[in-house]
Amino acid sequence: MSVIVSVVAENTFRVIDMQDIEPEIIEKQIDAIFEDIDTDAVKIGMLSQSTSMKAVAHKLREYGPQNIVIDPVMIAKNGCPLMQPDSMDTLIEEILPLADLLTPNIPEAERITGLSIQTSEDMEHAAEKIAKMGAKAVLVKGGHAKGEALDILFNGEHFTYFSEERINTKNTHGTGCTYSSAIASNLALGLDLEEAVKRAKDYVTTAIRHSLPIGKGCGPTHHFYNLYQNGLQREY
Ligand SMILES: Nc1ncnc2c1ncn2[C@@H]1O[C@H](COP(=O)(O)OP(=O)(O)OP(=O)(O)O)[C@@H](O)[C@H]1O
Numbered sequence: 001m002s003v004i005v006s007v008v009a010e011n012t013f014r015v016i017d018m019q020d021i022e023p024e025i026i027e028k029q030i031d032a033i034f035e036d037i038d039t040d041a042v043k044i045g046m047l048s049q050s051t052s053m054k055a056v057a058h059k060l061r062e063y064g065p066q067n068i069v070i071d072p073v074m075i076a077k078n079g080c081p082l083m084q085p086d087s088m089d090t091l092i093e094e095i096l097p098l099a100d101l102l103t104p105n106i107p108e109a110e111r112i113t114g115l116s117i118q119t120s121e122d123m124e125h126a127a128e129k130i131a132k133m134g135a136k137a138v139l140v141k142g143g144h145a146k147g148e149a150l151d152i153l154f155n156g157e158h159f160t161y162f163s164e165e166r167i168n169t170k171n172t173h174g175t176g177c178t179y180s181s182a183i184a185s186n187l188a189l190g191l192d193l194e195e196a197v198k199r200a201k202d203y204v205t206t207a208i209r210h211s212l213p214i215g216k217g218c219g220p221t222h223h224f225y226n227l228y229q230n231g232l233q234r235e236y
């Protein structure tokens with residue numbers, strides 16, 4: 001089930017424009033879900049401005065769902081801003097504390113913490129600092145680093161490393177969106193956090209390995225590669 005918070009006119013190489021949905025309509029979309037259907041996990045992506053964040057936070061506090069995974073989207077792969085800079089305080093005060101898991105990439109973790117992140121120790125420090133700010137667990141993603149594709153999970157007590165070799169492709173549009181959605185889905189299935197992240201890391205790595213060379217910019221990850229392998233054939 002989806003709640004539309006913004007309609008974004010974008011393709012593989014640019015964001016042309018966006019129109020945010022009125023906060024009252026965001027809240028009513030959330031009501032429409034929670035008054036009807038059981039919710040096992042929630043995944044939150046782009047929230048472009050404070051009023052959208054406040055609407056989402058207000059309703060999540062009201063309904064109190066479990067397994068809230070938040071991808072604090074700030075800037076698209078192609079460099080276009082997706083979150084207004086003046087909404088950073090609202091993100092930190094209203095959204096971050098709702099997270100059972102926050103999944104910043106390195107630039108997002110730097111903006112949230114004010115730390116500079118160069119090494120895996122820096123990723124650990126940032127994860128710890130974000131946990132102190134109120135997120136129950138933090139996964140700092142290393143897609144923007146060099147070398148191995150290393151992500152570090154801090155569950156409030158200890159760190160777990162998830163590493164894969166870096167795939168040489170420009171078609172990484174939506175890697176973080178894919179990853180956080182897969183983690184939320186795995187939590188909804190009842191897996192513990194470490195196992196949910198481990199399986200989602202395998203999934204996103206396969207989706208990047210078989211990402212689609214379409215469009216003039218960064219093509220998307222292939223969400224259905226395994227499904228197609230198992231019978232729903234389609235050649236790429
Ligand atoms: N070239 C790559 N090869 C292998 N894994 C990658 C590559 N790029 C990103 N990843 C992995 O993809 C996942 C998403 O991380 P990333 O840092 O790209 O998130 P993101 O910047 O939030 O993504 P997006 O904003 O595009 O949705 C992580 O597991 C990361 O390690």
Ligand SMILES: Cc1ncc(COP(=O)(O)O)c(N)n1
Pocket residue numbers: 008010045046073075076077078082172173174175176177
């Ligand atoms: C609506 C929306 N949400 C998230 C992203 C981030 O994905 P990417 O960093 O791959 O551009 C995006 N481009 N658009």
